[in-house]
Amino acid sequence: MKNTTLVLGASLNESRYSNRAIKSLVENKVNTLAIGASKGEVSGVQISDEKELFKNIDTVTLYINPKIQEDYYDYILNLKPRRVIFNPGTENIEFINILRSNNILVEEACTLVLLSINQYN
Numbered sequence: 792m793k794n795t796t797l798v799l800g801a802s803l804n805e806s807r808y809s810n811r812a813i814k815s816l817v818e819n820k821v822n823t824l825a826i827g828a829s830k831g832e833v834s835g836v837q838i839s840d841e842k843e844l845f846k847n848i849d850t851v852t853l854y855i856n857p858k859i860q861e862d863y864y865d866y867i868l869n870l871k872p873r874r875v876i877f878n879p880g881t882e883n884i885e886f887i888n889i890l891r892s893n894n895i896l897v898e899e900a901c902t903l904v905l906l907s908i909n910q911y912n
Contacts, residue, residue, distance in 0.1 A: 794821070794822060794849045795821075795822040795823070795824060795845070795847055795848055795849055795850075796816055796821050796822065796823050796824070796848075796849065796850040796851070796852055797823075797824045797825070797826065797845060797848050797850070797851045797852070797870070797872070798812055798813050798816070798823060798824070798825040798826070798827075798836075798852055798854065799825075799826050799851055799852065799853050799854065799855055799863065799867075800826075800827060800853060800854030800855035800859075800881075801813060801825035801826060801827035801833065801836075801838045801854070802827055802828075802854070803827070803829060803831040803833065803838065807854070808854060808878065808901075808903065809825075809827070809854035810833055811903060812852060812854070812878075812902045812903055812906075813825055813833045813834055813836050814833065814834045815902070815903055815906045815907075816902070816906065817834040817835065817836060818834075819906050819911065821906075821911070823836045824836065824839075824843075824845055824848070825837070825838040825839065826838065826839050826840070826841070826842065826843070827839075827840060828840060842863070842866045844869065844870070845870060848870045848871070848872045849872060849873050849874070850872055850873065850874050850875070850876060851867055851870065851872045851874075851875045851876070852875075852876040852878060852902045853875065853876065853877055853878055853881040854878055854881065855881065856880065856881060857881065857882070857883035857885075857886070860881070860883050860886050861886075864886060864889060867890075868889070868890075868893055868895075871895075872895060873895070873896060874895060874896035874897065874898055875890055875895060875896070875897055875898070876898045876899075876900055876902055876905075877897065877898065877899045877900075878900070878901055878902055879901055882899055887899075
């Protein structure tokens with residue numbers, strides 16, 4: 792899937808921003824995959840609880856805190872995304888520097904806001 796977004800830290804809880812992001816991505820016709828702590832489904836998107844080696848990931852949008860991110864550094868690098876979005880509360884200068892040194896675009900932004908103002912591209 793071209794231009795696919797991976798939501799990392801996906802939640803089945805409708806009050807969580809990752810859940811809202813999945814719904815908004817689907818509404819905006821963005822191919823969406825998701826990984827979270829629990830398996831399930833949101834808006835037709837299956838949430839995996841394992842680090843699957845997806846192909847053709849354009850964007851990884853983070854909803855996990857910096858400490859948890861450490862376990863995902865190599866995983867995300869191996870996905871070779873074009874960009875990684877650090878949503879509010881996920882900012883991590885160490886990982887940002889690693890991504891930039893691997894020529895991966897970094898955005899400190901809110902996926903929901905980017906989608907709502909048509910700046911998610």
